[in-house]
Amino acid sequence: MTLGSVPLKYRISIDRDQCMKCMRCVDNCSYGVYRIEDDKILIDSRKCTACHRCLSMCPRDAIMLQERPVDYRSHPLWTAEAREDVINQSRTGKIILAGMGNAVDYPIIFDRLVLDACQVTNPSIDPLREPMELRTYIGKKPSRLEFTKSNGDIDLKTNLTPNLKLDTPLMIGHMSYGAISLNAQLSLAKAVAETGTFMGTGEGGMHEAIYPYQDHTIVQIASGRFGVDINYLERGAAIEIKVGQGAKPGIGGHLPGEKVCSDVSCTRMIPLGSDAISPAPHHDIYSIEDLAQLVRSLKEATNWEKPVFVKIAAVHNVAAIAAGIARSSADAVVIDGFRGGTGAAPKVFRDNVGIPIEAAISAVDEKLNDQGIRNEVSIIASGGIRNSGDLAKSIALGADAVYIGTASLIALGCRVCGNCYRGLCPWGIATQKPELVGRIDPEIGSQNVANLIRAWTLELSELMGAAGLNSIESLRGNRERLRGYMLDEGLLDVLKVKSVGA
Amino acid sequence: MQVEPLVIDVKGMHYTPLNKQIRAAVASGVREIVLNNVLGQRFIANGLRGDVRITVNGVPGGDLGMFMSGPECEVFGDAEHAPGNTMDSGTLVIHGSAGDAVAHSMRGGSVFVKGNIGYRGGIHMKEYEDKRPILAIGGTSHAFLGEYMAGGLILVLGIGHDPAVRDRGIGSGIHGGEIVIRGDVSERLLGVGAMKVEFTEEDLERISPVIKEFCERFDLDPSKFLDTHYCRIVPSSSRPFAGKYTWE
Numbered sequence: 001m002t003l004g005s006v007p008l009k010y011r012i013s014i015d016r017d018q019c020m021k022c023m024r025c026v027d028n029c030s031y032g033v034y035r036i037e038d039d040k041i042l043i044d045s046r047k048c049t050a051c052h053r054c055l056s057m058c059p060r061d062a063i064m065l066q067e068r069p070v071d072y073r074s075h076p077l078w079t080a081e082a083r084e085d086v087i088n089q090s091r092t093g094k095i096i097l098a099g100m101g102n103a104v105d106y107p108i109i110f111d112r113l114v115l116d117a118c119q120v121t122n123p124s125i126d127p128l129r130e131p132m133e134l135r136t137y138i139g140k141k142p143s144r145l146e147f148t149k150s151n152g153d154i155d156l157k158t159n160l161t162p163n164l165k166l167d168t169p170l171m172i173g174h175m176s177y178g179a180i181s182l183n184a185q186l187s188l189a190k191a192v193a194e195t196g197t198f199m200g201t202g203e204g205g206m207h208e209a210i211y212p213y214q215d216h217t218i219v220q221i222a223s224g225r226f227g228v229d230i231n232y233l234e235r236g237a238a239i240e241i242k243v244g245q246g247a248k249p250g251i252g253g254h255l256p257g258e259k260v261c262s263d264v265s266c267t268r269m270i271p272l273g274s275d276a277i278s279p280a281p282h283h284d285i286y287s288i289e290d291l292a293q294l295v296r297s298l299k300e301a302t303n304w305e306k307p308v309f310v311k312i313a314a315v316h317n318v319a320a321i322a323a324g325i326a327r328s329s330a331d332a333v334v335i336d337g338f339r340g341g342t343g344a345a346p347k348v349f350r351d352n353v354g355i356p357i358e359a360a361i362s363a364v365d366e367k368l369n370d371q372g373i374r375n376e377v378s379i380i381a382s383g384g385i386r387n388s389g390d391l392a393k394s395i396a397l398g399a400d401a402v403y404i405g406t407a408s409l410i411a412l413g414c415r416v417c418g419n420c421y422r423g424l425c426p427w428g429i430a431t432q433k434p435e436l437v438g439r440i441d442p443e444i445g446s447q448n449v450a451n452l453i454r455a456w457t458l459e460l461s462e463l464m465g466a467a468g469l470n471s472i473e474s475l476r477g478n479r480e481r482l483r484g485y486m487l488d489e490g491l492l493d494v495l496k497v498k499s500v501g502a
Numbered sequence: 503m504q505v506e507p508l509v510i511d512v513k514g515m516h517y518t519p520l521n522k523q524i525r526a527a528v529a530s531g532v533r534e535i536v537l538n539n540v541l542g543q544r545f546i547a548n549g550l551r552g553d554v555r556i557t558v559n560g561v562p563g564g565d566l567g568m569f570m571s572g573p574e575c576e577v578f579g580d581a582e583h584a585p586g587n588t589m590d591s592g593t594l595v596i597h598g599s600a601g602d603a604v605a606h607s608m609r610g611g612s613v614f615v616k617g618n619i620g621y622r623g624g625i626h627m628k629e630y631e632d633k634r635p636i637l638a639i640g641g642t643s644h645a646f647l648g649e650y651m652a653g654g655l656i657l658v659l660g661i662g663h664d665p666a667v668r669d670r671g672i673g674s675g676i677h678g679g680e681i682v683i684r685g686d687v688s689e690r691l692l693g694v695g696a697m698k699v700e701f702t703e704e705d706l707e708r709i710s711p712v713i714k715e716f717c718e719r720f721d722l723d724p725s726k727f728l729d730t731h732y733c734r735i736v737p738s739s740s741r742p743f744a745g746k747y748t749w750e
Contacts, residue, residue, distance in 0.1 A: 094748040225607035225626065229590045230549040230569045254743050269609060269630040270652060274678060274740045279650050283625045284565075284584050284603045293544065293564055297587075300521055301549030301569045347750055422749070 003091060006084050007070035010048040014041060018062035025054035025063060030426040030436055031419075051417040053426035085347070098347040099420035099430075101247055101339045101384060101406065109358035109487070110390045114500060116481040118468040125470050127461040133471035134457060136401050138238075139163030139307040139331040141375040161331065162307050164218075164238050166401060167196030168457040169472055170391060172449075173336075173382050173403030174220050174240065174311075176202025178255050178264045178276065179343040179420070181437040182209055184412055184429045187445030189213035191408075194446065195453040200403065203242060203253075203278060205267040206232055218309065221298065223252055224278035226268040230301060238331075239298050240309040241291075243282070246340025246357070246383040248349040249313030252280040256344075259423050261432045292328035299329065307331035314338060314360035314383065315353075319367035326368055326377040334403065335360045337383025341406040343430055344421030357383040358397060362495045365398025365477055388459035397495065398477040411448040412440060507534035517543045517563070521550075528552045528573075540579070547575050564601070567594050570611075583620075586613040589635070595719050599641065608635040608654065612712075616640045616720045621669075622649055627679060629653025638716045645669035648735070649693065652678040657712055659727060660684040672696060673735050677742050681735040682709060684727070692735065695742040701732040 012033055014025075021041065026034040031047045034054070048065070055063050072080045085096060118124040125132075139161060146157040172188050179202060186209055192199045193216045200218045201210070205227015210217065219236030221228050233239055244250065255264075255276035265272045285291050295308050310325045311334035312318065318335060325333045337357025342350065361381045368374040381394045382403035394402050406416065413427035420430035428439035469475050483500040484492045492499060508527045512520055520543055527535060533554055537546070540560030547556055549569040556575045558566075564583035567575050571590040580598035586605040599617035607626045610633035618641035625646065627635050635654035642663040648656050651673060658681075660666020666684040673681050674693020682701065692698065710728055717724035 088748055088750075092748040095746055096750055097747040098750040223626075225588050225609075225628075228569075228588055228607075229609065230551065230571050233549065233569065257741050257744070265630070269633070270628055271630065271678060271740070274652065275743055277626075277650055277652070277675065277677065277743065279626065279675075283622050283649070284587055284606050293583075297545050297548055297565045297568050300518065300545040303522075303525075304518070346747075418750070 003087055005046075006087055007068075007072070007080075008045050008048075009068065010050050011045045011066045011069040012043050012048050012054075013064045013066075014043065015060075015062045015064065018060040020060060020062075022059060024057045024059070028053045028057045028426060030424045030431075030433075049417040049419045050415070051419070051426050052415040053413075056413075096347040097344050097421055098350050098418060099342065099344055099422075100416055100418040101341045102350055103418070104351045106356070108384075109356050109491070109495075110384075110386075110393055112485050112487045113358070113393050113495075113497065114483050114485055115389070115392060115396070115463060115467065116483070117466040122468045124468050125465040127458075127465045130465070130470055132461040132464060133473075134168050134461065136166040136169040136472055137163040138166060138309075138378040138380065138400060140377065143375055162305055163331075164198060164307055166198065168453065168460070169395060169399075169401040170453055170456060170460075171197050171218075171380070171401055171403050172199035172408045173405040174200030174202040174218070174242065175343075175405060175409075176204030176220075176255075177207050177210075177267055178202075178204040178259055178432075180409070180429050181425075181431055181440065182207055182263065183437050183440035183442050183445065184409070185210060186442040187412055187440060187449055188408055189216065190442060190446030191449035191453060192216045194450045195457075197453065198237060200240060201236065203227075204255075204264070204276075205269065206235055207263065207267050211235065220311075222278050223280070223282045224276060226270065226276055226278070233298065233302050233306070236306065238307040238309060239302070240311055240334065241282075241294060241298070241330075242311045243285070243291075244311065244313035244315070244336070245342065245345075246313045246336030246338050246354055247342035248345040249315050249338075249354045250280065251346070251349060253278040254344075256421070256423070259432050264432060288324040288328065291325065291330075295329045309334050309380065311336060313340075313353075314355045314357055316355060318355065318360045319363040322364040322377075322379075323367050323371055323373065326371075326373045330377060332378040332380055332400070333364065334380040334382065335364060336403075337381070339384030340382055341409075342420075357381050357385075358393070359491065359494050361394055361397040361399050362479075362497075366496060369477075388456040388463065391456055392460055392463045392475065393482065395472065395475050396478050396482050397497075398479075400476065407452065408449050411452045412445050505531045505533060507536060508532045509536045509538065511538050512543060512560075513539035513541070515543065517545050521545060521548060524550065524556070528554050542582070544582075547573055561598075567592065570594075580617070581615075586611070586637070589613070591633070597720070602644075605635065605637040605656075608637065609633060610635050612636040612638070612715075614638050614640075614716055614719050619643050622646045624648045624651060624654070624656040624681075626650040626652060627654040627656070629679060636712055638712055640716070640720060640722075643667055643669065646671040646674060646693070648673045648676055648679070648681045648696075650675040650677070651681070651737075652676075654679045655709070655712065656681045657709065657716070658683045659713075659716070661722075667691065673737070675742055676735070676737045677740050678737060683733045683735065685731060685733065687733040687735065695738055696735050697738040699734050699736055701730050701734040703730060705732070705734060706730050 203222035222242040309332040338354030378400040381399035425431040544563035566585040568587040574593040581600040583601040584603040591610040602620035673696030
């Protein structure tokens, strides 16, 4: 018995009075929505992903897109999506693959937290007039400093471990070459170099085009160990061990063979067209002691000159895990919340596994403080940070800095259509097809990303000034400058935040 | 200019000063280093580059030669966890047995183990163009040999063991490379995605240099290993997960 087709997800229509048949929509759509027959533009709406490439390129605003043009019988439990997933799986018997982050309508804690500002009793600070100290050091801080004094000279006796120096507490997270295109990665690299911050290379080695910006990269070593050799480790300003990812905690990753073109195969050092499989665990890490061994091995290989980060997904026991990481010689723990983005993840993981970053930051910061080891590691938060408000709130909850991913891709054109895993990204981001990759000019792309970083940095300064703070250290972990609005008592206790009015 | 070999008594020494000393010696042109009284020092020759031979007398700790690129390390003793981990090129020769995850994610070079290895040997070994790592084992291996293997060669001679391997999960998730095991391997020991194929005369011709080198390194007679009495295990697909997913 056939199940027939499901209703259209999106309907595309063209205002034929407006259309001047410039054919830009036909040329730009990599999913094949448009075609020309007898001088007429025909539309196959079923192929549309709502990536907005055609709309953004249409000079006459003649294209209209409508989501879910067909109604199902409304039902609060059996949503259209729930029904269509069942139909899909009863057809295929397979795991549903999805792109981008968690798409379930969970409450957003950031939107239930409000920031403080000064009124009357303590003056706010104008960042135009006063210096705002946003410089952030990522890495271990000594628990105490010792000095030697001789003939009136004072010298520092304590050995300081290497730290990363950030001009703004905002970095770009790990998106590998392979998952995203070289032009996308190059745009991000140029932007972080220009704004005095860092980007992650992801697990996929480093393409030689990124070498000029290597001092602004954090190289990643994940369970697949793709593209990892001593040169790669030495190139990065820091090294990150990826244990987990917020979009798919507990599982590995598969870069499909279609995305392994000759350049990707060369950078990852695997054969052309073969799947790049990152197993779920690191098979040399089966315990917290093994993690310490890998951290130290990386430090030993690079002469103890590089900070080593450990990235985990935010899961139920995140605080205890982070406390273990803090004792492993690692310099920073990266926590990726359940809204973190991805090129591809099983939908059931993306939408159901893990916890929100807001709760994870607070729980980790609290645990490390309680144990007196907060100085041993910096906390880098990621997973669903959309604007400078989220950034400021993350820091007030206890993060040292944040990673952004999706936001930086939106600055390159991404419209969050969530079809990254298909390798046909019309914006030239999540694709390796040369004709699509060429749509990003890294000079322009990097300016867009740098603008975004600068804009958030300016806004962060303004928010801090308004709260009477002139240094980022005064905001970090400063939950007194946050209030919870309509959050329940249990969550307020986890966040260690008072209710509004209290 | 001939530089004198460097002999270090590493008794009670921490691995960091030891590796610093090794690196400094290699940088100054030393080509031969002998480490005596090694007992559990991890990360020996970690990330080390260059043309140098290191003799390890004793039992080194975990991650011997991790990220190593070029040198040769010969161990007169057993080795711990993951020797040859993510090794890039060079050679490890172990006159004893080794722990789990030997040659983990190894990318090039050779690891020769005279005795046995633990679990997950050769896990996720890779290859790219002319870089084809080799893990050769004289004795036997525990479970999950060549798991997720993406390239290279694993050879198990099974000396003193019949069958050569009796633990399960051989080549589970293998999607590149080959595992060659002396004698026959029971079908039930193969992992998901692994497939047994006939070991032919051409295979022997291809692999005999590895057999000969192994025997030469451990002073064995190669003639009794130079026949087609092997079982060859290869991936049933280079894309083991291609059929697992449907799009949203």
